[in-house]
Amino acid sequence: MKINFTRVLSVLLIVIGVVYFLPFINFNSDTLIGIIFLAWGFTGVLLSFGRGKSALLFISVILFLLGVELLLPEFFIIRMSGGFISMSLMMLLGFAFLVLFIDNTKEKIFLSLAIGFLLFGYLVPNLPRLYWLSRFFDRLGLLFMNLWPIILIVIGIGFLLESNKNS
Numbered sequence: 001m002k003i004n005f006t007r008v009l010s011v012l013l014i015v016i017g018v019v020y021f022l023p024f025i026n027f028n029s030d031t032l033i034g035i036i037f038l039a040w041g042f043t044g045v046l047l048s049f050g051r052g053k054s055a056l057l058f059i060s061v062i063l064f065l066l067g068v069e070l071l072l073p074e075f076f077i078i079r080m081s082g083g084f085i086s087m088s089l090m091m092l093l094g095f096a097f098l099v100l101f102i103d104n105t106k107e108k109i110f111l112s113l114a115i116g117f118l119l120f121g122y123l124v125p126n127l128p129r130l131y132w133l134s135r136f137f138d139r140l141g142l143l144f145m146n147l148w149p150i151i152l153i154v155i156g157i158g159f160l161l162e163s164n165k166n167s
Helices: 005-021 030-048 054-075 084-103 108-126 128-166
Strands: none
Touching: 005 030, 005 128, 030 054, 054 084, 054 128, 084 108, 084 128, 108 128
16 A cells, blocks of 8 residues: 555645644644654655655755754744844745755756845844844744644645645
């Protein structure tokens, strides 16, 4: 019996997103979600790297890095100052595009996007002239943090529809 990783990942993402909204389950543990994201992100990268599955690779890298970001405060004291959320979001996207470039070195746009997001992630919170942009991305990041269960459900449904289309 062959297990389709994309279907399992999509169902897991949908379940995590839906369980978050259930009132009788205390599901606010960043540690549990971080471990799940680390495990599934790592597995997804292993299964999609070098196989031409760019979308799965991109989502898997983002899930892995989100897992790392959720687990870091459990082990280290992190001071979330102004620009932290914007910097982490930009760096996360930069590293995800860098992995896409490593997977397919013919696509130079991935390298350009990676360098752009990494530089942008460093410059926005550190340049006083860009303070307004840093605050904008921080607010966008806070919005993302409030809507992440819905985003997980949408990504899971997208993967499920894609895997059904390929079957």
